[in-house]
Each structure stands twice: as structure tokens, then as C-alpha cells.
Amino acid sequence: MAAGRSLPAAIRLIQRGTMLRYIGRRLLIAIGTVFTSSIISFLLVHATKGSPGAVALGMGALPSDIGKFNQSVGWNDPWVTQYLRWLGHLLHGSLGESIIDSRPILDDLLARLPVTASMAFSATILSAVVGVLLGVAAAVRGGFVDRAISVVSGVSFSLPAFWVGIVLVYFLAIVHPLLPATGYVSPMDGGIGGWARSLTLPVLALAIVGAAGVARTARASMLDAIQAEHIRTLRAMGTPEWRIRYVHALRFASVPVVAVLGMQFVLLFSGSVVAEQLFALPGLGQASAAAASSHDFPVVQAIVLIATTVVVVTNLVIDLAIGMLDPKVRVA
Amino acid sequence: MIRTATRRWVAAVAALALGLSLAAAAPASAAVKMTTLNYGIAYDPAAKGYDPMKTNGQRGFWEALYDGLFIDSANGKVKPSLVTSFSSSADNLKFSMAIRRGVKFSDGSSLTPEVVKMNLDRRNDTTLTAYGAFRKGGSYEIASVDVVNGNVVITWAKPQTDPTGAFTNETALIVSALGLGSPQILASAPYGSGPYNLQRAGTIKGNQYTLVKNRKHWNARAYAFTKIVYRTILNSQALANAVVSGQVDYALVDDNKTVAFLKARRAGLSSTGGKISMLLFWDKLGKNVPAFKDVRVRQAIGLAINRAAYVNALHKGDEPTANMVAKGFPGYLPSLDKTWGYNPSKARQLLADAGYANGFTFSVTTSADAVPDYAFLAKQLSAVGITMQPKVAASTDEIFAAVMTDGLGLLPGVTMTDPFGFIIGVLVNGFANMQKAQSPEIAGALGQYFAAQTAGAKKAALENLNTAVVTQAWAIPLLEGRTYVTFNAKRIKPVVFEQGVSQPRLATIKPL
Numbered sequence: 001m002a003a004g005r006s007l008p009a010a011i012r013l014i015q016r017g018t019m020l021r022y023i024g025r026r027l028l029i030a031i032g033t034v035f036t037s038s039i040i041s042f043l044l045v046h047a048t049k050g051s052p053g054a055v056a057l058g059m060g061a062l063p064s065d066i067g068k069f070n071q072s073v074g075w076n077d078p079w080v081t082q083y084l085r086w087l088g089h090l091l092h093g094s095l096g097e098s099i100i101d102s103r104p105i106l107d108d109l110l111a112r113l114p115v116t117a118s119m120a121f122s123a124t125i126l127s128a129v130v131g132v133l134l135g136v137a138a139a140v141r142g143g144f145v146d147r148a149i150s151v152v153s154g155v156s157f158s159l160p161a162f163w164v165g166i167v168l169v170y171f172l173a174i175v176h177p178l179l180p181a182t183g184y185v186s187p188m189d190g191g192i193g194g195w196a197r198s199l200t201l202p203v204l205a206l207a208i209v210g211a212a213g214v215a216r217t218a219r220a221s222m223l224d225a226i227q228a229e230h231i232r233t234l235r236a237m238g239t240p241e242w243r244i245r246y247v248h249a250l251r252f253a254s255v256p257v258v259a260v261l262g263m264q265f266v267l268l269f270s271g272s273v274v275a276e277q278l279f280a281l282p283g284l285g286q287a288s289a290a291a292a293s294s295h296d297f298p299v300v301q302a303i304v305l306i307a308t309t310v311v312v313v314t315n316l317v318i319d320l321a322i323g324m325l326d327p328k329v330r331v332a
Numbered sequence: 333m334i335r336t337a338t339r340r341w342v343a344a345v346a347a348l349a350l351g352l353s354l355a356a357a358a359p360a361s362a363a364v365k366m367t368t369l370n371y372g373i374a375y376d377p378a379a380k381g382y383d384p385m386k387t388n389g390q391r392g393f394w395e396a397l398y399d400g401l402f403i404d405s406a407n408g409k410v411k412p413s414l415v416t417s418f419s420s421s422a423d424n425l426k427f428s429m430a431i432r433r434g435v436k437f438s439d440g441s442s443l444t445p446e447v448v449k450m451n452l453d454r455r456n457d458t459t460l461t462a463y464g465a466f467r468k469g470g471s472y473e474i475a476s477v478d479v480v481n482g483n484v485v486i487t488w489a490k491p492q493t494d495p496t497g498a499f500t501n502e503t504a505l506i507v508s509a510l511g512l513g514s515p516q517i518l519a520s521a522p523y524g525s526g527p528y529n530l531q532r533a534g535t536i537k538g539n540q541y542t543l544v545k546n547r548k549h550w551n552a553r554a555y556a557f558t559k560i561v562y563r564t565i566l567n568s569q570a571l572a573n574a575v576v577s578g579q580v581d582y583a584l585v586d587d588n589k590t591v592a593f594l595k596a597r598r599a600g601l602s603s604t605g606g607k608i609s610m611l612l613f614w615d616k617l618g619k620n621v622p623a624f625k626d627v628r629v630r631q632a633i634g635l636a637i638n639r640a641a642y643v644n645a646l647h648k649g650d651e652p653t654a655n656m657v658a659k660g661f662p663g664y665l666p667s668l669d670k671t672w673g674y675n676p677s678k679a680r681q682l683l684a685d686a687g688y689a690n691g692f693t694f695s696v697t698t699s700a701d702a703v704p705d706y707a708f709l710a711k712q713l714s715a716v717g718i719t720m721q722p723k724v725a726a727s728t729d730e731i732f733a734a735v736m737t738d739g740l741g742l743l744p745g746v747t748m749t750d751p752f753g754f755i756i757g758v759l760v761n762g763f764a765n766m767q768k769a770q771s772p773e774i775a776g777a778l779g780q781y782f783a784a785q786t787a788g789a790k791k792a793a794l795e796n797l798n799t800a801v802v803t804q805a806w807a808i809p810l811l812e813g814r815t816y817v818t819f820n821a822k823r824i825k826p827v828v829f830e831q832g833v834s835q836p837r838l839a840t841i842k843p844l
Binding site for chain 2: 056057100101102103108111112166169173174177180181182183277278279280281282286287290294
């Protein structure tokens with residue numbers, strides 16, 4: 001124990017040091033993961049049949065013209081040289097240009113990122129709120145409430161998001177024209193109200209399935225938490241029941257829920273293609289589908305990099321959140 | 333406690349519903365003065381950049397950005413646009429066009445005959461799919477393009493009696509000289525002289541293209557909207573939903589399966605026909621399928637097919653037909669539908685008369701796409717004792733070779749607004765008659781058409797030609813495909829879909 005310091009302060013310092021080391025370790029792993037994935041995506045793109053010249057000039061182009069084009073964009077250079085050049089551009093804030101129409105990739109993806117991100121964030125938050133409420137209610141109330149929530153969440157969990165989307169569109173946009181069936185309105189163009197209206201149906205479609213998964217996880221972990229030893233001790237000490245349930249047990253139960261939410265955000269972000277096609281949203285999923293079908297290599301590579309970064313950052317945030325909620329994780 | 337909580341929930345839901353209703357009502361008031369057209373399209377028009385020659389059949393987008401030498405007109409014809417006058421030489425080998433003066437491109441440069449020549453001289457670039465007809469071996473093969481006395485003169489490789497027919501859809505569109513500088517330039521921006529210019533703000537590639545009116549356009553007054561937002565909605569049902577729920581004002585229907593939904597939801601609909609899908613008998617001499625030598629057997633196959641059921645099962649929105657000519661066009665005969673429509677008992681009788689009372693078996697080569705069609709038709713034929721066995725081809729070559737090895741095949745969507753060209757070019761002298769079979773009835777009707785001098789005489793000849801082909805059962809027409817456009821009838825005037833035009837022109841779309 002440090003001289004002149006009280007025991008709790010020293011513990012906090014040790015805990016802070018442990019947390020900082022934990023954060024540093026996770027950050028290093030995250031950077032390494034992004035770096036590795038950039039190499040893999042680069043290699044995959046180069047292992048694919050075809051070349052930028054063949055894509056840009058089309059099927060009928062002369063081999064000599066394709067060769068000239070490939071030479072002009074450095075496609076014939078050694079892979080290491082090409083990768084280092086791409087990395088250099090990346091460090092200078094450039095993701096290169098599309099080989100189909102020469103537009104700067106970063107500008108295009110930055111315009112699309114808010115669409116996918118706002119959809120994934122909103123759906124995750126909505127499914128977290130609804131899922132935790134339902135899961136906790138099922139665990140705490142038990143009986144009919146528990147059975148009803150379990151059945152509804154079980155059914156909802158098995159529904160494909162695109163089918164839920166079709167049903168929502170039918171009832172809320174076609175039969176009762178309350179919300180737009182397709183399209184995205186940015187907050188700058190349509191204000192917050194217009195933006196929210198344009199995202200409501202896709203977010204609902206994704207959140208209904210997501211909330212069901214969260215509810216089932218929340219219910220199971222809450223039931224475990226309520227029966228945990230330290231909760232029984234708190235009860236024996238006379239701690240009020242509401243405090244036991246909604247402070248101590250809920251905190252204990254939130255670790256798996258946070259993990260599930262993290263996974264869900266990653267899945268929603270990287271798997272947004274279907275929702276974006278169904279609702280005609282100009283997001284990253286739509287861009288990745290278009291780039292893959294037109295063999296626009298640099299765009300595919302850039303989207304893979306962004307998706308990987310999102311996954312890694314989300315995992316980092318989730319790890320840190322779990323570390324804060326559960327001190328045992330930090331030490332491990 | 334529970335009741336209070338319930339009341340709060342009910343109040344919250346009611347407030348949300350009210351809010352949504354008010355928000356939903358907002359666009360209706362904005363519809364009073366409609367200056368923006370939300371145009372739905374089921375494809376990404378600029379997936380390969382802004383060179384219109386890299387696409388086919390996407391005129392609905394390109395005509396806003398590019399002017400054409402000619403524009404599509406009724407009955408499959410074209411009329412002058414950037415061309416002010418034109419003429420052909422006596423031998424139909426040269427085609428001269430005077431080009432409109434004072435036309436400016438979006439880059440500020442002027443339209444000249446030299447620019448038109450530069451455009452047409454790109455024809456041998458095989459990446460430009462729209463120019464296929466102009467290349468060597470194409471139906472409008474161009475030998476050379478020259479500028480003579482301020483006119484553009486095209487020299488055809490062979491005489492062309494209807495040279496303007498070469499300039500439909502994208503082939504007529506003209507790009508500025510700067511745009512033609514390199515493929516990369518045209519990849520990133522359009523360089524046309526059309527009634528609208530692309531606006532970068534509001535354009536998201538593959539999702540939305542915002543165009544603003546080019547007020548300096550030579551024909552600007554013909555276009556009603558100051559802004560057009562092309563919304564790419566790849567899913568056909570989502571596109572229909574967007575029209576019904578008001579995000580899209582006008583759209584070309586991508587899948588006729590959505591037509592019933594659009595009708596039920598009272599969306600505006602306009603359509604045109606013109607394309608006939610048919611069974612063609614490759615083998616009329618009985619070399620591959622002996623039974624097909626007998627005209628009664630070929631007729632029986634046509635009579636055994638319930639076309640209405642076929643359309644209802646697989647081609648909703650289209651129309652059953654037993655005519656080789658599209659409805660409403662010269663040569664169309666409603667009586668053929670009655671005489672040669674579904675009649676299984678007559679089919680059985682004809683088969684019995686031909687000596688096939690117990691039926692017979694034959695196989696057909698099909699692509700994977702056409703399997704459902706063949707499966708349906710096989711079931712229909714089995715009802716009169718004929719066994720048709722579809723086998724999926726392993727390659728495209730095998731499908732092409734079927735004209736020599738099989739008895740019949742399915743040919744979808746042939747434009748039959750004027751059947752003469754198809755009948756003489758394909759049915760009599762083309763790939764549908766590799767065996768060089770002859771029919772005095774068809775030859776006689778063709779002769780009558782050649783000799784016809786007046787419109788009335790030509791119409792009578794086409795009716796005879798139609799009758800001869802159907803009666804001799806060289807082909808069995810099954811359905812007439814319909815192309816639909818849908819629109820928000822509360823915002824857009826009913827759209828006129830001229831017969832024979834692939835889609836209504838932009839200038840014909842007007843707000844209420």
C-alpha cells in the first residue's frame with residue numbers, strides 16, 4: 001500500500017492502471033486486426049480473375065489497351081509496392097478512385113456511411129431498449145407474462161428481417177400511408193422529422209428481430225443474476241427489492257446482453273444489403289453489392305476496410321464496456 | 333397502477349399515430365405546385381458511367397441528358413430531333429442529314445456535323461453495345477461517315493430502305509466532342525445537350541440521380557418539370573410500393589407481376605403491347621420429329637395450349653393471343669384467336685386424322701430460364717397425348733444448334749407491329765427455316781404484300797400473311813407481352829403510351 005493513501009484510493013489507482021493496460025492491449029489488437037484484414041482484402045482482390053483495365057474498358061477492349069490502362073494505374077507493379085502505395089494513400093486520407101467512373105471513393109462512401117450507420121445504430125438502440133425491457137419483465141414477473149414474452153420473442157426471432165420489412169411496408173406505407181415505403185432523407189434535406197420518417201420502417205424491420213434476440217438473452221441472464229450468490233446475500237442484508245433487481249442484478253445480467261448487442265450492431269452494419277435493397281437506401285450495403293457486381297476492385301477493397309474497422313471498433317467498445325461492467329474481465 | 337401505466341401507453345401510441353399522420357399529410361400540401369418529378373427506375377443507368385452507348389433500352393434516363401438525332405415516335409417509327417431534314421440516295425446506299433444549328437452541350441461547346449461524325453465513328457468500339465447494328469455484320473452496317481457541304485452523310489454497307497429505323501433508343505444520342513475525349517471523361521459525367529443537366533448535389537451513384545432543367549435547351553418548353561430525381565429501386569415490388577405510397581411519381585414497370593397490385597391500389601397505369609412470344613417449328617419436314625411434317629399435327633399443338641391459363645400462371649399482365657400481329661396493328665385478325673385458340677377436342681381429332689391418335693413423344697432443348705414455360709406447355713400437350721420432354725442445354729451453343737436438331741422452340745418477345753420483316757427475314761429465309769421448307773400459302777401472301785401499293789392493300793396482304801403463318805402452323809403465337817408504366821394519378825396526368833414506342837417520352841409526362 002502506498003504511504004499516505006487510503007485503501008479505497010489505492011484500489012481505484014490499481015483498478016485504473018489495470019483498465020488502462022486493458023484498453024492499451026485491446027487497441028493494439030484492434031490496430032493489428034485492421035492492418036491484417038487490409039492485407040488479406042488486398043490479396044483477395046489481386047487473386048481475383050481480371051484486371052482494372054479489363055473492367056474499365058469493357059469486354060471488347062483490345063489486350064494492348066487493357067495493358068496500357070493496367071500499366072497507368074500501377075497494376076503490373078509488384079504486390080508489395082502496390083500495397084505500400086495503397087497504404088500510403090490511405091494514411092493521407094485517400095481510398096483511391098473507382099475504376100468504373102473515376103469518382104473519389106472516400107467521398108462516395110462518406111456520403112453512404114451515415115445512412116448505414118444511422119440505420120444500424122437506431123435498430124441496435126431500439127432493440128436494446130425493447131429487448132431489455134421485455135427480457136427483464138419476463139424474468140422478474142414470471143408466469144403468464146414470461147410465457148407470453150417467450151412465445152412472442154421466439155416467433156419474432158425466427159422471422160427474416162426482409163419479410164418483416166415487407167409486412168411493415170404493406171401495413172404502414174401501402175394500406176395506411178403513414179410512412180414512406182422507400183428512400184432516405186438526410187437531416188439536412190428533410191430535417192430530423194423527415195430523416196426519422198425515412199428510417200422508421202427499415203429500423204423497425206431490423207429491430208423487431210433484434211429485440212427478440214436481446215429479450216431472450218436478457219431474460220436468461222436476468223434469471224441467472226437473480227439466483228446468484230451475491231444477490232442472495234444482498235437480499236439477506238435487507239437491500240430493497242427494486243434496488244436488487246434493477247441495479248445489482250441488472251448490472252450483473254447486462255454483460256451477455258452487451259455482447260449480444262455488439263454482435264447485432266456488427267451484423268446489422270455489415271449485413272445491411274437486404275434492408276438497403278428493400279427500402280432503396282443509399283448505404284454501404286448497396287454500394288458493396290454494386291461494386292462487387294461491376295468488379296470495381298478499389299471500391300470493394302475500401303468497403304472491406306471500412307466494414308473491418310467498424311467490426312473492430314465495435315468489438316473494442318464492447319470489450320471496454322464489458323470490462324467496466326465486469327472487473328474480472330480486465331484481469332483476465 | 334397497471335391501469336395508469338396502460339393509459340400512458342395508449343396515450344403515447346395515440347400521440348405517435350397522430351404525429352405520423354400529420355407528418356404523412358405534409359407531402360400532400362406540397363403537391364399543389366409540382367415542379368419535381370420523382371422518376372423510379374429498376375436499374376442503375378450509370379453503372380458504367382455516363383456513356384449512353386454502353387447501355388440498351390435505358391432511354392428513359394438518357395433522353396433527359398442527351399438529345400438524339402431522331403426520337404421515337406408512334407408505330408415504331410422515329411421523327412427528327414437534332415436532325416432537321418434528311419434524305420436517301422436513289423440506290424438507298426447514302427443517307428444525308430442536316431443537323432440543327434444553335435444547339436449547345438452542357439460543357440458549352442456547340443453541336444456540329446463534325447461532332448455527329450465523331451460519335452458515329454465510335455461504332456467499331458465493341459464496348460459500346462448500342463452501336464451493335466452499325467458494326468460489320470450489323471443490320472445497319474455503316475461503311476463510312478462523312479461531312480459533305482455541312483451535312484452528315486452515312487454510306488451504308490448495303491441499301492437501307494428505312495434508314496431512320498437505325499436511330500432508335502440510345503443509338504440516336506449525341507455526345508459532345510469533349511466527352512468523347514477519353515472513356516474516363518465520360519465515365520465520370522454526362523456530356524450531352526439534353527433538356528436536363530446532372531446536379532452533383534443530390535446524386536448518389538446507384539441510388540439517386542438529380543437532374544435540373546437546362547433552361548437554354550432549344551426545346552426547353554416541352555419539358556414540364558424543373559427538376560427530375562431518378563430513383564434507382566432495383567426490387568420491382570419495392571418500386572411498385574414506392575409509387576403507391578407516393579415516393580415515386582412515375583416508373584416503368586419492371587415486372588408485370590406487380591401490375592395486379594398496382595391496379596388494386598389504384599395507381600395510374602398505361603401500357604402498350606407489340607411483342608409476341610411464340611413457338612417456332614424448326615422442323616417442318618419431319619426430319620427430327622416425323623410427326624411435325626403433317627400440318628395437322630402442328631395445328632393440334634397450337635390448339636392444345638390454353639393460352640389464358642399459360643398467361644395467368646407465368647406471364648401475368650400479358651395477353652393471350654393466336655395472332656402473329658400485335659393487337660391494333662395492320663394485319664391483326666381477332667377471328668384467328670377464335671379459330672386457333674384453345675380447343676383440345678379439335679386437337680385430338682386432328683392428331684387422330686394425322687395418324688397420331690395415341691400421341692407421340694419429342695424432346696426440346698431449353699435454357700434454364702425457360703424451363704417453367706416448357707414445363708407448363710408440356711403439361712398442356714400431355715392432355716392431348718403428346719409428350720414433350722424439355723432438356724436443359726449445357727451451353728448457349730447447344731441452344732443455337734437446336735434449330736437443326738429439335739422440332740420446335742420457344743421464341744419470346746418478338747416485336748410484331750409490322751410482321752413482314754420477321755416473317756420474310758426469320759421465318760422464311762432465316763434461322764427458323766434452316767431446312768428451307770416451302771409453303772405456297774405463305775409465299776403467296778408475301779407476294780401479295782410486295783405487290784401492294786396502297787395502305788389498304790398492304791393491310792389486306794398482312795392479314796393474309798398472318799392467316800397463312802398461323803394456319804400453316806409455322807409458328808404458334810402464345811401471348812402478346814405488354815409493357816407498363818405506372819404513375820401517381822393524383823400528381824401526374826394520364827400518360828400516353830403510343831403504340832410501338834418502347835416507353836413514353838419524357839416530354840409527355842406532365843403534372844396535373
